[in-house]
Amino acid sequence: MVRxxxxxxxxxxxxxxxxSAIEALRIANRMLGYEAYRWRIASDSGLKICSSSGIAIEPDTSLADERRALMGEKRPDLVLVCSGIDVEDYYNKSxxxxxxxxNNRGCGIGAMCTGTHLLARAGLLKGRRCAIHWENMPGFTETWPEIDAHADLFVIDRNIYTSAGGTASLDMILHLIGREFGEGLVNAICEQALTDRVRLSSERQRLPLSARLGVQNGKVLQIIELMEANLAEPLSLIEIADAVGLSRRQIERLYRQEMGRSPARYYLExxxxxxxxxxxxxxxxIVDVAVACGFVSASHxxxxxxxxxxxxxxxxxxQRRQARMSVRESAIGVAV
Structure with missing residues (x-):
């Protein structure tokens, strides 16, 4: 059976x-020696569509084609929504x-990178767990506080498949292939793709704090974790000192040595x-952004x-709105 x-x-x-996702499917077919997976590319109009890197892709079908395909033999097993930057600008009722x-017909529905935003907007994530890229987590959780979002590599909840983007989509697709054909095929794909393993869905998206910041001092890392976990209601330096078992003066000295600035300045940043x-x-x-980030007033x-x-x-x-408009106009020019 072809999927x-x-x-x-x-x-x-x-x-x-x-x-990454398409290559995993292609290599799977090659390793198996027959077509186990088939795919097609769709867009709203079916016309050439531009990626965030400026490379344009020629789709196979349009949204109208795909809506008609739901009624016949071409109904897909899984639809994956691929988006990237400025996803909030995309709105299409159809x-x-x-x-x-x-969803009503029992098809699998997935999202890669910021595509999780679009599934949420369509009302498909109520009562579901989902994954989204760490960079988009603040905006997502503020917009949909009722949705159970996680900074996992990918999340599969019944017929909803969400990946955080980047190479996490490869991990998710390899997980699906492994479910169908076992570990042997997955290992063969990994060898072809020159990757050593499939990461677990729950593995971290970001580098550990020590590697990301170049800091090795355990107390400083503990303080930073406390700060990052308390942005809407910032902790006082006394509360932080009590939590990590240091004095205020010790924390000030450590931060000057390790971070090159005061803890208050780093917290503000x-x-x-x-x-x-x-x-x-x-x-x-703006005032809601201020409150969400622990500021007592919009003016401050x-x-x-x-x-x-x-x-x-x-x-x-x-400025960002203007930049998005410029990019969109350039993308329209490529499509034409």
Whole structure:
């Protein structure tokens, strides 16, 4: 029995998860010696569509074609929505209706990278666990606080398949292949793809703190973890000191040595970094972004933001909106 996949491409989709998944299926067919997997590529219009890297892909079908295919022999076993940057700009009522039709007919539905946003918007993630890229987690959880989102590599919950993007899509597809054909085939694919193993779905997305920041001091790492876990309601330095068993003076000295700045300054920087992601990933009012990142007022937030990024939150959002419009116009030019 041939298993059929549809890869639905959203403008500015990420190439890496898309191509990794298809290559895994292609190599599986080659190792098996017959066509166990078949796939086609779809987009809204069926016309050429541009990835975030500027490389354009020619789809096989349009959304209208895929909606008709639901009624016949070409109905897919699994549809994977592939998106990337600026996913919040993509809104298509027909697309969301198609996703719900797929769900009602028992088809598998998946998302790669930021595609999880689109499944959430279509109402498919209520009562489900899902995965999304760590960079998009702040905006996602603020927009859909009721959805059980995780920073796992991938999550499979009944007929919903979500991967965080990047090479995590390879892990998810290899997991599906392993379920059908066993570990032997998966190992053969890994050897062909020059990867040494399939990562577990629950493995971390990001590098460990020590590798990411170049810090080895266990106390400093413990403090940073506390800070990152308490952005909306920042802890005082006294609370942090009590939690890690150090004095305020010891923490100040450690931070100067290891981070080159005070703990208060570092705490402010990571709160503002979260704010910058929320400004880019959501339409939350500025005051709500400020509150979500632990600022007592929008004016204090704007003052701190300008000090770090040399522009106000309003200017940041306007600049990003303009940049997205420019990219979209370029993508339209490629499609034409």
């Amino acid at each position: 059929s996949f549809v890869f639905y491409l959203v403008p500015q989709f990420s190439l890496l998860p898309f191509t 697309f969301e209706a198609w996703l719900r039709e797929l 990571i709160r503002l970094d979260r704010a910058r992601r929320l400004l880019a990933q959501s339409t939350m009012p 937030f704007s003052k701190c933001y300008r000090e770090i990024y040399q522009c106000s939150p309003q200017q940041e959002r306007a």
